[in-house]
Structures are given as structure tokens and as C-alpha cells.
Amino acid sequence: MAHQPSASASLQAIRYSPGSLWLLDQRKLPLETVYLEIRTAADGWSAIREMVVRGAPAIAISAALSLAAEASNLEFSGTTADSASFLVEKLEYLVSSRPTAVNLSEAATKLQNLVRKVAATASDPRTVLQAYIDAAEVMLIDDVAANKKIGSNGAAFIRQSLKKEMLSILTHCNTGSLATAGYGTALGVIRALHAEGVLERAYCTETRPFNQGSRLTAYELVHDKIPATLIADSSAAALMKAGHVGAVIVGADRIAANGDTANKIGTYSLAVSASHHGIPFYVAAPFTSIDQSILSGDQIVIEERSPKELLHSRGGLGEQVAASGIAVWNPAFDVTPAVLIAAIITEKGVITRNSEGSFAIKEFLEAFESSSNPAG
Structure with a gap:
């Protein structure tokens, strides 16, 4: 119905x-x-x-x-x-x-x-x-409350870290109101930067093959009157080289205990390009996206989607566009190594690297809980 x-x-x-x-x-x-x-x-x-x-x-x-x-x-x-x-x-x-x-x-x-x-x-x-x-x-x-906290935490951290009057942010897939109960995670950070008057432009990838970026993120950005530009997935590196990207912010479907992050396919490529161009790459997600039971991204199960999503237009919902008989590999996600991630933004705060260069997520949580319950 x-x-x-x-x-x-x-x-x-x-x-x-x-x-x-x-x-x-x-x-x-x-x-x-x-x-x-x-x-x-x-x-x-x-x-x-x-x-x-x-x-x-x-x-x-x-x-x-x-x-x-x-x-x-x-x-x-x-x-x-x-x-x-x-x-x-x-x-x-x-x-x-x-x-x-x-x-x-x-x-x-x-x-x-x-x-x-x-x-x-x-x-x-x-x-x-x-x-x-x-x-x-x-x-x-x-x-909703957690998402708004992620947005404010991320905006404050990025402004303090980058120290620029105006920022242009690249994001991938859809991490806004349509991916949450409201406001969003990575897109929530972009919303917060825009509300604070420091967002010059948001760039969103089309996010093949299901086009969550062009169909959903672009839809949200236009709806909220946020200055935004849609790009092809394959043009992200060129956009970075041209100097149009100040930071990359993505969401997460699962974060391992060491900070390795599973997110929409294509995220890993963006992280590699960002690293090459000296652009900070941030992950924004609720703390529930962190799975402390797995030590690294190698243990994350990656879902594979139907070949039809690549063989047909509109993420498998439209007409056939590929040759019949061609084999298809269509993972829904990839894993970005923690070494490529500058910080993990959560509703509990921003997790940064320790003196050894690692994300000490367990220690971060213990410190957060201790500060939240000083009498305990």
C-alpha cells in the first residue's frame, strides 16, 4: 500500500x-x-x-x-x-x-x-x-539527537583543524535525513557548517550504481538550499587536484576496533585520492556504527548486490545497458584503512589518533564514560 x-x-x-x-x-x-x-x-x-x-x-x-x-x-x-x-x-x-x-x-x-x-x-x-x-x-x-550532535561536533572540529574562513566539502553516497531518522551524519556535518555560514560549497558524487548521491544527496542539498555541485564518481580526483576540495566527509556502515571503515563502494578510492592530494578525510557516524568485536576491516562481511544493478540503468530498475553474458562484480561496500582517516566524528566526540598514530577507540569510550559519570 x-x-x-x-x-x-x-x-x-x-x-x-x-x-x-x-x-x-x-x-x-x-x-x-x-x-x-x-x-x-x-x-x-x-x-x-x-x-x-x-x-x-x-x-x-x-x-x-x-x-x-x-x-x-x-x-x-x-x-x-x-x-x-x-x-x-x-x-x-x-x-x-x-x-x-x-x-x-x-x-x-x-x-x-x-x-x-x-x-x-x-x-x-x-x-x-x-x-x-x-x-x-x-x-x-x-x-535525531545523536545526528545533530555529530553535526555540531564535526563542524567545530573541522573549523578548528582547518582554520579556514570558508570550506568546500566533498561527500559520497547519502548520509542525510534520508539515511537516518533525521538530519544526518556526514551530511549533518555539512548542514552544520552551512548553518554556521562557513560552507562555500558541498560536492556530492553520483554514487554508482544505485545513484544515492545524484538521486538522494543532491535532492536534500537542493531542498535545504545548500550551495552544491554534483560530480561523477570518476571525477573526484580531478576535482581535488583542481583545488576545489577542502575536506572529504563520509558516513560508515561499520567501523572496526582499529578504525578501518566499511562504507559505500567508492569510499576507499576517495580516501586514496584525498591522501595523495593532502586533503583530510573524515568519517562521521554514530558510535553504534563502531563494532569493537572485530579487530580490523578484514573481518567485515561485505554484501554483494545483484548483477542487475550494473547490467541495467537506474541501479537495476531501468533498461539493459551492458552486454548480455558479461560477468559482474558488484560489492555494495569497500573498506577504507584507518591509516587514511584523519578523524572519526561521533555524537560522543571526535576520535583522533593517539601518540602511536592509532585510533584508541576503546580508551576514548572509557574516557567519555568516565567524564560523563564522574561519581561512578
Whole structure:
């Protein structure tokens, strides 16, 4: 089921009210604004897998809320243990929709733990279901607040580091309101720089083959009246050589404990080009994108997408453009080595290299928690 909301809601990727979830079909942007009703976890799984919704934070929230919508409308007659098993199994199923983004698996694990804890003492299965629904709804609120903090932290750090009156920023893929619950991560930093009057121009790549840059990021930048220019993926190095890029800011789907970062395919190439031209390369992501259970990017599972995305135009949705019979390699992500990253911008602060040249992420978190809870 689909409908077309008013223009004022056009940049809201997730529209939720208790028992009701609608997702903006981002495959149709920027030419059509259509929302799809998500009634069950199965609907959520399909929407994530088929790129109706994308972006690591938005994927996690959409998955959680799809199950919340199902649970809200569920006539459940089992025990508290049954309700917990139902939710835990559904969350495991949702994680399988897109395995690279750590936000989804981490959110699922936290929600599973909460469900088990509530079920251990609850006498009514509805109590378990409602506890899950409440927790999923909090995720939606918290994500917007975290994104705005990422934006302000990033803008302040970049202005202090680069010490330039005006800055031009290059970004890749889509990391804005359409990839999150609102505001954005890397694009949130760009929004903050623009609001502070120091953004000269934002450059966005087209982001082949699904064109998230040309379809989505350009759409957001135009909507917000931010001065912006769209470039082909292959022209980024030339743009840097011409002196038009002051910094590169990208998002992240998963960050390893050493700072290696998985992001949209093409990110690694941008980092190499930025390094060659002496341009700082920043990653902006919520702390939930950091997976401290994996030591390096070598352990990150990289999703491979359908060959059709390359064989056909419009990311696989249009006419065939490649020769029949050609083999296709179509990874959705690549891993940028930590050595190419200048800083990791999060809602908890900016993680920079220590005296040994490494990202001490665990130590950063310990210091942050200590400063946040001095009495503890």
C-alpha cells in the first residue's frame, strides 16, 4: 500500500506513530514521493533488502519499528516466554536483510537482551511486547539527537583543524535525513557548517550504481538550499587536484576496533585520492556504527548486490545497458584503512589518533564514560 504525503514531509524517511509505520520509497526519488506502509517484520525485511530504505541508522530503526508495528497489532495468546521467543526470532530474521551495517545487528542484540530481561519477571506476555515497542520508539528519538550532535561536533572540529574562513566539502553516497531518522551524519556535518555560514560549497558524487548521491544527496542539498555541485564518481580526483576540495566527509556502515571503515563502494578510492592530494578525510557516524568485536576491516562481511544493478540503468530498475553474458562484480561496500582517516566524528566526540598514530577507540569510550559519570 502506498500514498503520497505533503511536500513538507518529503525528507522524512521514516513516518511512525504507534502501530503504524510508513517508509519513503527512496528508489523513486527524486521524481516521485511515495510512502509504503510497513505492517510486519517481513515487510520491513523486504523494504531494507530492496533498498526502499537505506543508510545504516535508518535500516536499524526501520527494522525495529517494523516489528514494533507488527507487535502493536498482534493478538498474542502465548506465554511471556513465547512472546520473548517471537521477538528474538523476528529480530534475528531482520538482521539477515543487510549484514554489513553493524547498527542493525547491534540494535537487534540490545533489543533481544531487553526482551529476555523483561520476560524473566513479567507475568503478562503483553508486558514483554510493550517493553519492546517502547524501546524501539526511543531509538527513533535518540537517533535525531545523536545526528545533530555529530553535526555540531564535526563542524567545530573541522573549523578548528582547518582554520579556514570558508570550506568546500566533498561527500559520497547519502548520509542525510534520508539515511537516518533525521538530519544526518556526514551530511549533518555539512548542514552544520552551512548553518554556521562557513560552507562555500558541498560536492556530492553520483554514487554508482544505485545513484544515492545524484538521486538522494543532491535532492536534500537542493531542498535545504545548500550551495552544491554534483560530480561523477570518476571525477573526484580531478576535482581535488583542481583545488576545489577542502575536506572529504563520509558516513560508515561499520567501523572496526582499529578504525578501518566499511562504507559505500567508492569510499576507499576517495580516501586514496584525498591522501595523495593532502586533503583530510573524515568519517562521521554514530558510535553504534563502531563494532569493537572485530579487530580490523578484514573481518567485515561485505554484501554483494545483484548483477542487475550494473547490467541495467537506474541501479537495476531501468533498461539493459551492458552486454548480455558479461560477468559482474558488484560489492555494495569497500573498506577504507584507518591509516587514511584523519578523524572519526561521533555524537560522543571526535576520535583522533593517539601518540602511536592509532585510533584508541576503546580508551576514548572509557574516557567519555568516565567524564560523563564522574561519581561512578
